[in-house]
Amino acid sequence: MKKVRTKIKQEAKTRSILQQEVDSVCPLCSSTDVGHFQIHHIDENPSNNELANLLLVCPTCHSKITKGDISQTEVQTVKLNLPNGIKVEIAAITIDKKNCCWDTYDNIPNAFIKRNNGKPSYPILNFSLINHSSRTVLMKEVVLKVKHLFDGFAGLSGPKPELLKPIATFKIKLPDADDTDTTFFELTNEISVPPSQAFKFQIQLYRNWNNKDYPVVGRMILYFTFKFNNNASYTAPKVFLNCKSENEGLRIQVLS
Numbered sequence: 001m002k003k004v005r006t007k008i009k010q011e012a013k014t015r016s017i018l019q020q021e022v023d024s025v026c027p028l029c030s031s032t033d034v035g036h037f038q039i040h041h042i043d044e045n046p047s048n049n050e051l052a053n054l055l056l057v058c059p060t061c062h063s064k065i066t067k068g069d070i071s072q073t074e075v076q077t078v079k080l081n082l083p084n085g086i087k088v089e090i091a092a093i094t095i096d097k098k099n100c101c102w103d104t105y106d107n108i109p110n111a112f113i114k115r116n117n118g119k120p121s122y123p124i125l126n127f128s129l130i131n132h133s134s135r136t137v138l139m140k141e142v143v144l145k146v147k148h149l150f151d152g153f154a155g156l157s158g159p160k161p162e163l164l165k166p167i168a169t170f171k172i173k174l175p176d177a178d179d180t181d182t183t184f185f186e187l188t189n190e191i192s193v194p195p196s197q198a199f200k201f202q203i204q205l206y207r208n209w210n211n212k213d214y215p216v217v218g219r220m221i222l223y224f225t226f227k228f229n230n231n232a233s234y235t236a237p238k239v240f241l242n243c244k245s246e247n248e249g250l251r252i253q254v255l256s
Ligand SMILES: [Zn+2]
Pocket: 026, 027, 028, 029, 030, 031, 057, 058, 059, 060, 061, 062
């Protein structure tokens, strides 16, 4: 069957992004004859023009890939490890103890527990990220999934250092159902992060039922993914609310 080739929109702009990404050097053989480089479709689908699927390579390497002398896996690995690719890392996930009644949970990383201390009960999570890329990245979207565990008891906790001042607080609705439901939260103002800069933002969670907002109760695991420009995304470590691990729910279920 003939493959359908869709023309790349704004090809010059795309090419310039891809050239920046490889630092004007063929990522497979180090050729610097960038004027002759070609755009390769990593998944071999010529109509998939997402930047994540494109790689700028020299004509020699391009024909090697087409002939199968360089494997698709090899190409994918190269794409993920480009010198100027987007690399973002989570430095810390903490809880804003001053402004909500949630606290750290037994020094378990990314586990938080609700206390009865009269403070507002909507959990406010701090995310500190570092841009390890050599260029500015733009954070565009937060994607959240949830898995609820059964109710149980809680323990005590110790303090955790705060890193930076948060640059924004996003109020994000907790997905209603496990697995089937996902919250996509598009940022009205993208966060622009220069190279080697750490940044911190907060996510305040709430539930919504019949158009009314409710605090977060129960035990659950949160799965956050942060989306950046050039289709880059970062999946954060799991966040545990009122629980310390994924297996805890099962254990409580057996006991009750
Ligand atoms: Zn090459």
